[in-house]
Amino acid sequence: MTISVLGTGNMGKALVKQLTAYTEGQVLWGSRNPEEAAELAKSFGLDQITVVSYEDALQADMIIPAFPAAAIMDWALVHQGRLQHKIIVDISNPFNDDFSGFTTAWGESSAERLQSLLPDSKVIGAFKNTFFKVFENPVFEDKRSDVLVTGDDEEAVLRFIERFRPLPFRFIHAGKLANNRTIERFTLLELELAVRYGTYPYISLQLFGLKETVPAG
Numbered sequence: 001m002t003i004s005v006l007g008t009g010n011m012g013k014a015l016v017k018q019l020t021a022y023t024e025g026q027v028l029w030g031s032r033n034p035e036e037a038a039e040l041a042k043s044f045g046l047d048q049i050t051v052v053s054y055e056d057a058l059q060a061d062m063i064i065p066a067f068p069a070a071a072i073m074d075w076a077l078v079h080q081g082r083l084q085h086k087i088i089v090d091i092s093n094p095f096n097d098d099f100s101g102f103t104t105a106w107g108e109s110s111a112e113r114l115q116s117l118l119p120d121s122k123v124i125g126a127f128k129n130t131f132f133k134v135f136e137n138p139v140f141e142d143k144r145s146d147v148l149v150t151g152d153d154e155e156a157v158l159r160f161i162e163r164f165r166p167l168p169f170r171f172i173h174a175g176k177l178a179n180n181r182t183i184e185r186f187t188l189l190e191l192e193l194a195v196r197y198g199t200y201p202y203i204s205l206q207l208f209g210l211k212e213t214v215p216a217g
């Protein structure tokens, strides 16, 4: 399955590094400025990655727009047609500009909003609680950082987990997209805790009491 990661910010960089280090299969890296992205890829030694425009990145089967939440919605509206039947991985947290709250109301999530804009695509929520710095070392005190994976299409959730399973995280099937109402809000609390305890931006989830391999459903 071809994956494309769009964006060369903190999360875009972290995701392409992990995907190329731990998985087989083609990875496309899209940017508004492919020349700069190619320089970045070279400096990271990511020889096996293919740098493309945002337009060309749409050809992948699984697409991760690593943009700010508002930009993802604009992008989805423009590309609704070409995104049909594809798996779209939503990593966004809809924080406001000063990180003091959300642009979504209680009872809403960015992931559900994206799914409603893309009714013929399969939206997956993932990596929302994983701060970018954690990708450098997802294992803390011998335990893998947890990634909550959500989606209303069961097969798409399982395909995502299968494709990402080689990464050094523990992927947990976390149910329907509506659970992102909680998951996204929890990320802001994580941020506050990381600042309070002096670890920001290194913070992620590790849940006790689950078996190492978590079955779907």
Ligand SMILES: NC(=O)c1ccc[n+]([C@@H]2O[C@H](COP(=O)([O-])OP(=O)(O)OC[C@H]3O[C@@H](n4cnc5c(N)ncnc54)[C@H](OP(=O)(O)O)[C@@H]3O)[C@@H](O)[C@H]2O)c1
Residues within 6 Å of the ligand: 006, 007, 008, 009, 010, 011, 012, 030, 031, 032, 033, 037, 066, 067, 068, 069, 071, 091, 092, 093, 094, 095, 127, 128, 129, 130, 131, 132, 133, 201
């Ligand atoms: N940072 C974290 O630790 C973290 C953790 C979990 C989830 N997230 C989520 O991941 C997403 C990306 O976060 P980030 O920290 O990687 O952001 P970032 O460092 O600001 O990078 C965002 C990238 O998105 C691309 N982009 C496309 N359209 C854009 C627009 N209209 N405005 C700004 N950038 C645009 C740009 O890449 P090009 O110039 O290459 O096109 C830019 O580098 C956000 O939705 C965030 O909520 C972040």
